[in-house]
Amino acid sequence: MNDPKTVKKIKIGVLCTRIRGDEKLLFEEIRQRDDCELIKINPEHYPYLLTGKVPEVFYEPDVIIDRCINHSVAQYISKILHEAGILIINSPKLINICGDKLLTSLYLETKGVPTAKVKVAYSEKSALKAIEEMGYPCVLKPAVGSWGRLISKVESKTSAEAILEHKAVLGTYHHSIFYIQEYIEKPQxxxxxxxxxxxxxxxxxxxxxxxxxxxxxxxxxxxxxxxxxxxxxxxxxxxxxxxxxxxxxxxxxxxxxxxxxxxxxxxxxxxxxxxxxHTMEFKNSITTSGVNIPGKMVDYLIKKAKEKIKN
Amino acid sequence: MVECPECAAAMNVASDVEQGEICMCEDCGAELEVKTTEPLKLELAPEAQEDWGQ
Incomplete structure (x- = not known):
């Protein structure tokens, strides 16, 4: 048996800009393990060069998990860290795909994974055409967004015209990327x-x-x-x-x-x-599923860190 | 005990609170961010941005 005091601890970095219940559960899970050490890192606290060395704090962990609440920060910091040779989970590629519904659909469809049908358009006129082709009802979503915000169920041509006009005046360019998904009648x-x-x-x-x-x-x-x-x-x-x-x-x-x-x-x-x-919320699913989800996450981080150390 | 920066109510905050943690004032419902733990200092949490979430 190895003496726990002499075994090198796996240092797990948790990258987060806000600490929610999910992050606290992850911290607890890491802290309670004798073979792990927690390093909290807020990416908002540092300036970065795009090449060369990143701030020292990022070299300390054996593995870093991204838990940033902002997709745009997650997307760029993960890429910068990956390019600096730091093991970041999830990978920048995965974050990029999953943070964008359009890319997610593209990857799933291309690889033949069962997914909802989607059409994409870049102008109000072509979006209306796509909606008419998709049929009513259908669903309009922002390509980047979450928590079910700004999602519209389109039930007629009249409502399609109104929603498209509203999106056009919302301001940010995201709303002129029209992601139109078939409506699925769910069993509640x-x-x-x-x-x-x-x-x-x-x-x-x-x-x-x-x-x-x-x-x-x-x-x-x-x-x-x-x-x-x-x-x-x-x-x-x-x-x-x-x-x-x-x-x-x-x-x-x-x-x-x-x-x-x-x-x-x-x-x-x-x-x-x-x-x-890609930055799943799990705090309300642990009791419901009966699975220690943060525990499984930490197991995976340790496995990846050990693979990296070995190589 | 700490004062809510929004409504000035006296708030009980957990002893293991972390810097950056989001907590809520039970009196006014404001979302607050822990700026420092020693001394304990709260500020109104930023509004959710378009790219926030999972």
Whole structure:
């Protein structure tokens, strides 16, 4: 037996700009392990060069996990750190893909992973054409955004014209990238599946009578058994976007067209991916799923750190 | 005990609070960010930006 005092601790950096309940749970998980040391880093505290050395604090951890609440910060800092030879999880590529719904859909479709149908347009006129082709209802989403914000269910040409006009005057260029998704009639629930290194480690159902089921928007969560289909789609998604720590939003859709989903009959539905999250929130899913999600995350970080040290 | 910078209510903040942590005033519902822990200093947390979230 190694004496815990003489074993070199794995130093885990947690990169975050705001500390929420999720980050605190991750801190607790790292602190309670004898073989780990926590290093908190706020990327807002430092200036950076694009090449050469990054601030010293980033060289101290064996591995860094990105938990930045701002996607744009996460996107750039992960790339800068990766280029400086620092092990950052998730990878800049994965963050780039998952932080942008358009890129997520592109990667999933290209790799043949089941996902909702999407059309993209860059002007109000072509967006209206795309919506008409998609059919009503359909869903308009900002390519970058979260927590179910600024998502619109478009039910008619009149509402499409109004929503497109509103988006055009919202100001930022993001709103002139029109991401149009087919509307999926859900059985008043969807599934949040937590995936690490291609393995589905936990899942919950999110119930809501509203068409938006995000728990940030009031959806209620219950436990969900991990099925073989869930394992397969998790692996396929991870293979498509690269390794890391992600959460999938899954829809149950009819296996046979026009035959509605019966949630008591798994043979009536199949799973498709709606979105993928790269900085997943998990604090409300631990008790519901019965899985120590931050524990699994730390296990993965230790594994990656050891691989890096070995090489 | 610390004073809420928004409504001046006396707030109980957990002893293990961390710098950068977000907490909420139970009186006025304001989201507050812990700027320093010693001394404990709170400021109004920034409004959520378009690119925030998971």
């Amino acid at each position: 629930r969807d599934i949040r599946a937590f995936v690490i290194d291609g393995k589905c480690i936990a899942a919950i159902y999110r119930y809501s009578e509203h068409w938006i089921t995000n728990t940030a928007r009031g959806g209620k969560a219950t436990g969900c058994e991990i099925t073989d289909e869930m394992k397969q789609i998790a692996k396929a998604a991870q293979d498509a976007i690269g390794p890391g720590v992600i959460a999938l939003d899954l829809f149950e859709v009819p296996k046979t067209k026009d035959v509605p989903v019966d949630i008591n009959d798994p043979s009536s539905y199949k799973l498709i991916i709606n979105e993928i999250n």
